[in-house]
Structures are given as structure tokens and as C-alpha cells.
Amino acid sequence: MPRRFLAPLALLSAPLFAAEPVSYSRDIQPILTDKCVACHACYDSPCQLNLGSGEGVLRGASKAPVYDGTRTQAQPTTQLFMDAHGETAWRNKGFFSVLQPQAGQAALLARMLELGRSNPPAANAKLPDELDIDIARENQCPLPGEFDAYARKFAHAGMPFAVAGLSDAEYATLQRWLQQGAAVDEQALQPSPAEQRQVADWETFLNAPGARESLVNRWLYEHLFLAHLYFEGGEAGHFFQLVRSRTPSGQPVDPIATRRPNDDPGSDFYYRLRPIQGVIVHKTHITYPLSAQKLKRTRELFYASDWTVDAVPGYGAHRRANPFETFQAIPAQARYQFMLDNAEYFVRTFIRGPVCRGQIATDVIRDNFWALFQDPQHDLYITDAEYRAQATPLLAMPGQFDDIGDLLGLWTSYRDKRNEYEDLRRETYAQAPLPGWSTLWAGNDNALLSIFRHHDSAMVRKGLIGEVPQTLWLMDYPLLERTYYQLVVNFDVYGNVSHQAQTRLYFDLIRNGAELNFLRLLPADSRKAYLDDWYQNSGKLKMWLDYTEADFDTPSGIVLPEPGAKGAFAQRLLARYASLNARPDPINRCKDAECHRAGLPSDLADAEQALSRLSSRPASGFKVVEQLPEATLLRVERADGRREVYSLLRNRAHSNVAFMTGESLRYQPGLDTLTVYPGVLTSYPNFVFSLRADEVPAFVAAMERVRDQAAFDRVVERWGIRRSHPEFWRYFHDLSAYIRETEPVEAGVLDMNRYRNL
Structure with missing residues (x-):
């Protein structure tokens, strides 16, 4: 039914009632996209008010924050388009409307906009010091009956918040829409015929019968569930999400909502590709390309060799903790190569973050570093079955149990397993051929990545950007897969303090492992000085408490001068892999006084x-x-x-x-x-x-x-x-x-x- 409310007297005018109906899709969403979505999107949307779609607008707001590093109990999930559908379902989950008038008062959205309009900031001046705009501020999220008190206490906290506001036309349109009942006429995005054909091809592949197929498709789903998938020859702005649905191809998607993508779906299901609805926001836009060639490549990787599986594993905490055991029947070469082919995507999933705000991951990394990958033919986990069998049980990850009382015990047991693995790795690699340039994977331009951290967010770019960083990472398959599972698949943004602490602590070990891998490329006698530089002061205590020892003895197969070895390595890396370096950087690494890109006006x-x-x-x-x-x-x-x-x-x-x-x-x-x-x-x-x-x-x-x-x-x-x-x-x-x-x-x-x- 259309919504009605008694508008403030200032808004009661003849033109208001005589105007033609306002369309949400044509008139309102463009305004919200332009002036609201920059703050109100994803999990870090204030008050969980997501204004990027009609579904989000109708869902409304909640006082419960998603980010809470101190909660003792995991809270219910509130994923838009997944955990509930329609206003009634969201009201049952505790969300309140921002569109409905109550007790003779205008809708919350109307009152918030009016408050912002009545207290605009001075043009291009600094905001008042007392106005808290910090990302970690406590949002008030007033209910309709609390708004008057909110407006008195936070007179400068109307909407849009702490920024230049709406134009006169935008303000009038929004208020007119609210006056007319705030109907939402949003139309779901529909795939083009070319996209529909490719959707059908991929759904046929992903739902093929057989034990091998079921295991491979489960692994693929867990690695692509976060992606914004797009098709070769598809429409601009059309992206798709891989979901588990109760319904097969040809029927409307009925997604199964679970806390994690590797939780038990609880019923029979089908893998489906559904169009992503709503406004695309950059912070969650982690893209992955699909095409006929990609489908062919995937078939070749996983089914070219003759391997078998007796039974598809079940679900549960043990299966989440150790995907190396869960998927051990799938050739490790296929799993690793699939990730390497689009390594930037996988690093983006955990560096940019699956949950909008990535501080659980980012406070354990330096502000800039380069990432390299070990070639599969030089990764003993891929090539040595005996070593793989010894290593696999040691690669389990924490965070599956969130008993606060046993946090220390849970952490130390997984730390000790990891260190036992690192000891095994160090001893086994010491007997292997010495690492050389061929140790580094160089299959495509995903081979060289730059990462930049910006406090509680971070980004990834192909290519080697910036000055030679303090640290470099060398990731092999066990490191890349563990990082992905620990920070993406198994991470629960709604989890309690124990889960989040275990995630953070284990990623610290992962970073340390990637640094130790890189050190083995440098002359043995140079390694300790670099490690001491990376772990200064209290870092030495952490090395003694939690890390295994580095390899300071085994030589490297790369001949480098001992003084300045890291810089010499970086220069040779840039020269040897110039064709793979997607972004040459003369601005930060100036040569011959030419400090700009070639060919510029x-x-x-x-x-x-x-x-x-x-x-x-x-x-x-x-x-x-x-x-x-x-x-x-x-x-x-x-x-x-x-x-x-x-x-x-x-x-x-x-x-x-x-x-x-x-x-x-x-x-x-x-x-x-x-x-x-x-x-x-x-x-x-x-x-x-x-x-x-x-x-x-x-x-x-x-x-x-x-x-x-x-x-x-x-x-x-x-x-x-x-x-x-x-x-x-x-x-x-x-x-x-x-x-x-x-x-x-x-x-x-x-x-x-x-x-x-x-």
C-alpha cells in the first residue's frame, strides 16, 4: 500500500500535490547514487542503511553495528539480497523504516534531509571540530521517537552528513517522492541474450553430475563466491554473482543464505549465476572475467589428468579449517594454477577485503610491499607427494571455534602446527635444488603485484609500483590458499572477538612466512640483517615467542652482492620481467632525469x-x-x-x-x-x-x-x-x-x- 504522512507545513504547497508521480528508478535512485551511496553502501554503511538499491532503501536502518571487535557472541547475519527479502522479513530482523511516517511526523529520511538542509556547512570551510566524522565514530541511528532529541544534540549531523548537500531540485524531488508515498518501482537487472547463453554454459558446467565434478565445483564456488563476474562480450555495467540456489537453471534463483560460503547449505542446491542488483561501489567491486576460453581453461586444468574421488567430503568445522584435506583429491597443480591465472583477483579479495573495512587484515601488513609467486614446478607441495602428505595436516587454520575462554589454547595449538609446518618446509627445501629466477612464476601479468595499505583499507595493482619497498613477499600455494581461506572464505564479519582475534593472529604468521620465503632468494649471509630490520624492537620478542627460525644457511641460486642484496634483486627483477611489469614507474624510480611516462603530451x-x-x-x-x-x-x-x-x-x-x-x-x-x-x-x-x-x-x-x-x-x-x-x-x-x-x-x-x- 502507498505510504502517507503529514508533511511539515513548509512542504505543503499546491505544486507539491499537483506534480506528476515521482519514479524511484528514474528520479530517486540517481539522486541517492550521487549524494548518498558514497557513505551508505556495504557493511560499513552507517546504521546499516544501504541506499544503493530499492531493496536496501526498503530494508531501512538498524542500531546494531556490523563492525564490533569487542562482542562476545556472534550476531545474526544481515546480508542484503541474501538473509531476508522484503520489508516484513527485514522488520522481523530488527530493521526500522526510514520511509514510513509515524505518530504524525514525517519519515525519518525526510527529517534527516531537512536537518541537513537547515544546517549547511560554510562553503569550502573546515567543518566544526566538535563534528565527529571519524570512520570509527559511534552512529546514533535514532528511531522516529528519538529524532527530536537527536536533532537538538547533533544539529550539524543531518543528511548528507558533513558534506555539501542536495541541490534545490534534488531536495524537492526527494520530498515530493516521500509525500507521494515513497513507492519503489525498481526493475531487476536482466542479462542480455549473449550473457544468458554464457550463464547457461557455466551453470551446465558447474552442475555437472559426478563425484569429481561435485568436488571441483564446490572448490570453484568457494573461490568465486565473492567475485563480480563479467562476461566477454557482455553489457557494460552487468556483473554476476555465483550463489547456491534451491532452484535449478531455468527457474528464478532462490539463494541459500549461510554465514560462510563453506557452511552446509542444508538441502539440495544448484550453482547459479544471478545478476548483481543495485549500484556498483568500488570498495566491493572485485572483478573476475568469464568467457568461453576461461571455461575451456578451467576444464583443462581440473579434468585433463586422470584422478578419482571416492566420496565428496561433508561440511563442518574440520572441513573449513583445512581445505587442503577437504579438496586433497583435486590435483594441487590444478588448484594452484587456477589461482595464479588471476592472482590479482585472489590477492584483492583479502587485501581490499571481503567486508568493506579490512583492518583485521591490514593492521598486520606494511604500508607498501611487492608480492611474487612461486612457480608450480618449483613448489614442493605441488611436485612432491610425500612432502605434501606430511604438510597437509599441519596447514589447518584457526577461527572455526569462537570460545573466548579458550582463545589462548586455540591460538597456540594452531600456531604450533604452523611452526611445525615451517620447520618441515625449511628442512625439505634445504635438500631441494637451490632457488633461482625460475623459482618465480612468470606466466602472465598477474605475476608481479604491488600492495598499498591505507590504515584500515588497502589496494592491489598489477605491476611493481613505487620505490623498492622494505619487504617483499614470495607466496607459494600453501600460503596463497591459506590466506584466501583465512581472510575471505572463513572470515565472519559478524563473528565475536575470539574469531576475529584468531584471524588476525594467524595472518601475522602468514605474512611472516611470505617474508621468510623471499629471504631464501637472497644471499644467506645477508638475511639476518633484513629480518632484524623488519622486526625491530618489540618485533624481536615476537620472533622469539611465536615464529619459527629463518633459514640463514642454505645458499641461494641467485648471485647477488651481499651488501644491498635486496635492492640488487629488485633491479634485476625489474629488468628480467619488464614485459610482465604492467605499470612501469619512472615517477618514483627516476632514471636519467626522465621522471615521467614515455609518450605523454x-x-x-x-x-x-x-x-x-x-x-x-x-x-x-x-x-x-x-x-x-x-x-x-x-x-x-x-x-x-x-x-x-x-x-x-x-x-x-x-x-x-x-x-x-x-x-x-x-x-x-x-x-x-x-x-x-x-x-x-x-x-x-x-x-x-x-x-x-x-x-x-x-x-x-x-x-x-x-x-x-x-x-x-x-x-x-x-x-x-x-x-x-x-x-x-x-x-x-x-x-x-x-x-x-x-x-x-x-x-x-x-x-x-x-x-x-x-
Whole structure:
């Protein structure tokens, strides 16, 4: 039934009632996409109010936060499009409407918009200090009867929150829609005929009968459930999700909701591909390509060899804890190669994060590092059946049981298993051929990856970006698979403190293992100095308490000078694999005074040459670094109306990243540096500068002169786009437009929950 409410007197006007009906799909969702979705999407949407779809708008809001690192009990899951369908079902789960008027008052959405409109921020001025915009702030989520008290206490916390607001036309349209009953007429996205054919091909493959097929398809589902799948020759903006459904192909999808993708579905099911509904947001947009060639490749990988399985394993905590045992019948070569073919996707799933906010993972990694992969032919887990049989029982992972009282016992048992595995690995590899350049997988441009952490988020890019980092990772199959299962498949964002602590602690061991693997490529006598540098101060205590010893004896097959071995390795890596390095980086690794990309027009070449002066300089002598947030974006406008976008990433230095708490105690701010690179290298911009190409030298010079807050404020006043800027949304969404132009498959609305008040 249509909703009605008594609107405030200011809104009761003849034109309001005489206007033609407002369409949600045509008129309302575009406004929400433009002004609301940047904050209200995914699990970190304030009050769980997701405004990226009609289903989310109708679901409404909840006082229960998804992120809670202190809860003692796991809470019920509230996955949109999965755990409930329709308003009534969501009301039964504790969500309250933001569209329905109550007790003679306008709907919550109308009142929030009116509060924001009546208290707009001063144009391009800093927001009041008392207005808390931190990502970790406590959201109030007032019920209708609590709104008056909320408005009195938080007069500047109307919507859109702490940012330039709606235009007059947008405000009037939204209020008119609410006045007319707030009907939602959203139409589900439908696949094109070409996409339907490919959906049918993949569903036929994924639901093929047989024990081998059931096991392979289960493994594939657990590795692709998070992906935004897209088809070769498909429609722009069309993406699909792999789900388990009660219904077979040809019938409407009826998804089975489980806490984890490897939980027991509880009934017969079919693997189905369903279109992803709602607005695509960049932070959850982890893409994976499907095509006829990919289907052929998958068949070849898993079915080319003659292997058998007696029975498909069941479900349960033991099966979740050790996927190496669960799927041991599938050739390890096939599993590893499938992941290597699209290694960037798999690293993105756990580095960008499956749950929007990735601090469980990111507070255990450094702010920038490179990742390499061990070639399957040099991975003993793949090639040596006896070693594989010994290693597999030791690869179980914690987090399946969340008994707080036994947290220490659970952790130490899995830590000891991991260290027993590392001892076995070290001893077995010491007897194997020495590692050389052929140890590194070089199958395609997924082979070299760069990772940048921005406090509680992170991103991955193909290619080697930035200066040579402090650490590099070398991941073999056991490390890559464990990381994926620990941080993606088995991680429960709704879990309790014990589950989350076990996840965090084990990933610390994974990082350590990847570092130890890399060290074996360097001369034996050089390794201890590097390890001591990575684990300074309290890190040495952690090495003694929780880590197994490194291999300081077995030689490397790569001949490198002992002094500066890591730098020499990096230079040879860049030279040997230049054809695989998807993103050459002359700005941060300048040679022969040419500090810009080749082939640029002169204005951009000059701009990049100037920007290179900002990169790789420690903050102790380059004070502006101390003023910059983690991820700043720079719009450079050219005379012809086009523009380029650059990311200025602050790489924070730490004595070690080996502990769950106390990060500030290990922070070394004087060693912070900047990486400058073309493109949008974050889902969460912290700030935007916009300037003309001919102003770049002046901008860089001004940044070089910054010695204190006042000097930085002058830079912000001249070129900065504050949250209160009258054209904030034009500049902010232009970043998404840039991604759409340069990498259309990766385009999505960026998140502004972390946009700073500079």
C-alpha cells in the first residue's frame, strides 16, 4: 500500500500535490547514487542503511553495528539480497523504516534531509571540530521517537552528513517522492541474450553430475563466491554473482543464505549465476572475467589428468579449517594454477577485503610491499607427494571455534602446527635444488603485484609500483590458499572477538612466512640483517615467542652482492620481467632525469616531472608528508578540457607490524614517504586537490615549502576540495568517471567515509 504522512507545513504547497508521480528508478535512485551511496553502501554503511538499491532503501536502518571487535557472541547475519527479502522479513530482523511516517511526523529520511538542509556547512570551510566524522565514530541511528532529541544534540549531523548537500531540485524531488508515498518501482537487472547463453554454459558446467565434478565445483564456488563476474562480450555495467540456489537453471534463483560460503547449505542446491542488483561501489567491486576460453581453461586444468574421488567430503568445522584435506583429491597443480591465472583477483579479495573495512587484515601488513609467486614446478607441495602428505595436516587454520575462554589454547595449538609446518618446509627445501629466477612464476601479468595499505583499507595493482619497498613477499600455494581461506572464505564479519582475534593472529604468521620465503632468494649471509630490520624492537620478542627460525644457511641460486642484496634483486627483477611489469614507474624510480611516462603530451610530461620531486623523500626532511593523509588524489586539468588523476599515497613506517595492538608505539613517522602514481589507487579518497597542469610546479613548490600546519592550510585553501566545497560532488564523482574512462570494468562509486577535514 502507498505510504502517507503529514508533511511539515513548509512542504505543503499546491505544486507539491499537483506534480506528476515521482519514479524511484528514474528520479530517486540517481539522486541517492550521487549524494548518498558514497557513505551508505556495504557493511560499513552507517546504521546499516544501504541506499544503493530499492531493496536496501526498503530494508531501512538498524542500531546494531556490523563492525564490533569487542562482542562476545556472534550476531545474526544481515546480508542484503541474501538473509531476508522484503520489508516484513527485514522488520522481523530488527530493521526500522526510514520511509514510513509515524505518530504524525514525517519519515525519518525526510527529517534527516531537512536537518541537513537547515544546517549547511560554510562553503569550502573546515567543518566544526566538535563534528565527529571519524570512520570509527559511534552512529546514533535514532528511531522516529528519538529524532527530536537527536536533532537538538547533533544539529550539524543531518543528511548528507558533513558534506555539501542536495541541490534545490534534488531536495524537492526527494520530498515530493516521500509525500507521494515513497513507492519503489525498481526493475531487476536482466542479462542480455549473449550473457544468458554464457550463464547457461557455466551453470551446465558447474552442475555437472559426478563425484569429481561435485568436488571441483564446490572448490570453484568457494573461490568465486565473492567475485563480480563479467562476461566477454557482455553489457557494460552487468556483473554476476555465483550463489547456491534451491532452484535449478531455468527457474528464478532462490539463494541459500549461510554465514560462510563453506557452511552446509542444508538441502539440495544448484550453482547459479544471478545478476548483481543495485549500484556498483568500488570498495566491493572485485572483478573476475568469464568467457568461453576461461571455461575451456578451467576444464583443462581440473579434468585433463586422470584422478578419482571416492566420496565428496561433508561440511563442518574440520572441513573449513583445512581445505587442503577437504579438496586433497583435486590435483594441487590444478588448484594452484587456477589461482595464479588471476592472482590479482585472489590477492584483492583479502587485501581490499571481503567486508568493506579490512583492518583485521591490514593492521598486520606494511604500508607498501611487492608480492611474487612461486612457480608450480618449483613448489614442493605441488611436485612432491610425500612432502605434501606430511604438510597437509599441519596447514589447518584457526577461527572455526569462537570460545573466548579458550582463545589462548586455540591460538597456540594452531600456531604450533604452523611452526611445525615451517620447520618441515625449511628442512625439505634445504635438500631441494637451490632457488633461482625460475623459482618465480612468470606466466602472465598477474605475476608481479604491488600492495598499498591505507590504515584500515588497502589496494592491489598489477605491476611493481613505487620505490623498492622494505619487504617483499614470495607466496607459494600453501600460503596463497591459506590466506584466501583465512581472510575471505572463513572470515565472519559478524563473528565475536575470539574469531576475529584468531584471524588476525594467524595472518601475522602468514605474512611472516611470505617474508621468510623471499629471504631464501637472497644471499644467506645477508638475511639476518633484513629480518632484524623488519622486526625491530618489540618485533624481536615476537620472533622469539611465536615464529619459527629463518633459514640463514642454505645458499641461494641467485648471485647477488651481499651488501644491498635486496635492492640488487629488485633491479634485476625489474629488468628480467619488464614485459610482465604492467605499470612501469619512472615517477618514483627516476632514471636519467626522465621522471615521467614515455609518450605523454608536453604539459603532462612537465607535470609528472614536477610531481616526481614529491616521491620517496622521508618525512624527517620533507615535512608536508606529516600533513597528508594516507590517500590523496590530485586532479590535473589540461588546457583542452581533459584531465589526469594522480594518487599521492603516504607510506607509513613501523619498527614492526607483528602485534595486534599498540601500532602507534611502533610508528616511525620520520621515515614516512610518498608514492605518486597516475590513476585512482584507492576506494577511499582521504582528500582531493584540483589544479591546472601549468600550476603543478607551483603546487609542488608550495608542498616543498610546508613546515607547519599553517603553511599546509594555505595549500589546501588554494587547491583543496573540502567536504563543504559547493562543487564537492562534481569533483568527487569525477574520480569515478576517470576510472570509467580508463578502466571501465573496474568503475564504481568511491567511498567518502574516510574523507578528511583538512
